[in-house]
Amino acid sequence: DTGVSQDPRHKITKRGQNVTFRCDPISEHNRLYWYRQTLGQGPEFLTYFQNEAQLEKSRLLSDRFSAERPKGSFSTLEIQRTEQGDSAMYLCASSWTSPTARNEQFFGPGTRLTVL
Amino acid sequence: GIQVEQSPPDLILQEGANSTLRCNFSDSVNNLQWFHQNPWGQLINLFYIPSGTKQNGRLSATTVATERYSLLYISSSQTTDSGVYFCAVGESNYQLIWGAGTKLIIKP
Numbered sequence: 001d002t003g004v005s006q007d008p009r010h011k012i013t014k015r016g017q018n019v020t021f022r023c024d025p026i027s028e029h030n031r032l033y034w035y036r037q038t039l040g041q042g043p044e045f046l047t048y049f050q051n052e053a054q055l056e057k058s059r060l061l062s063d064r065f066s067a068e069r070p071k072g073s074f075s076t077l078e079i080q081r082t083e084q085g086d087s088a089m090y091l092c093a094s095s096w097t098s099p100t101a102r103n104e105q106f107f108g109p110g111t112r113l114t115v116l
Numbered sequence: 117g118i119q120v121e122q123s124p125p126d127l128i129l130q131e132g133a134n135s136t137l138r139c140n141f142s143d144s145v146n147n148l149q150w151f152h153q154n155p156w157g158q159l160i161n162l163f164y165i166p167s168g169t170k171q172n173g174r175l176s177a178t179t180v181a182t183e184r185y186s187l188l189y190i191s192s193s194q195t196t197d198s199g200v201y202f203c204a205v206g207e208s209n210y211q212l213i214w215g216a217g218t219k220l221i222i223k224p
Contacts (some may be wrong), residue, residue, distance in 0.1 A: 001144035026209075031210070033211070043202075059211075088143025089157055102164060103209055105212060107159040107161075110158070
């Protein structure tokens with residue numbers, strides 16, 4: 001079990017550029033979540049997938065944010081036309097969820113985004 | 117929505133001391149997890165504990181769901197215990213709602 005992995009670990013970009021982050025969940029997990037964490041705060045939920053279906057996306061911060069999980073395995077989070085306020089840690093988590101299984105979420109190391 | 121409050125916000129202790137961190141939540145939950153965020157930002161699962169008591173080495177946790185609080189106990193603190201401890205709860209079956217964390221500093 002290799003855990004949740006994220007790439008890149010750090011990203012520095014200029015305002016107005018597009019960025020894409022990748023998350024690889026724990027292999028047997030069917031759910032994948034994206035969160036954002038700003039300095040001094042707890043993580044904030046953005047969106048989640050069950051297999052390849054995106055079941056909740058109303059918490060994405062604006063229409064500049066989008067996420068995909070095309071084959072139900074890895075996921076990408078894209079931010080278009082980045083702004084300085086997008087600077088944060090972007091966290092991915094995964095879980096195995098079923099009617100009888102607990103929804104314990106496991107987190108990756110995060111991608112730290114800095115927008116100049 | 118659910119509100120999560122953690123206390124104290126900051127805690128500074130000498131190595132070897134014991135500590136109790138508290139998490140209050142405003143409504144019924146079906147998921148409660150405690151995490152340790154290390155200085156590099158990695159969130160480490162400590163306990164999944166929507167109710168009851170669990171122990172893992174020097175750490176233990178108790179959740180009293182009917183009274184809407186959870187406690188995390190750390191005994192014989194070590195410098196590697198430093199970091200931020202988060203409580204996160206779930207009312208739906210997907211998103212976690214997080215407290216603001218307790219920042220723990222263990223001095224040698």
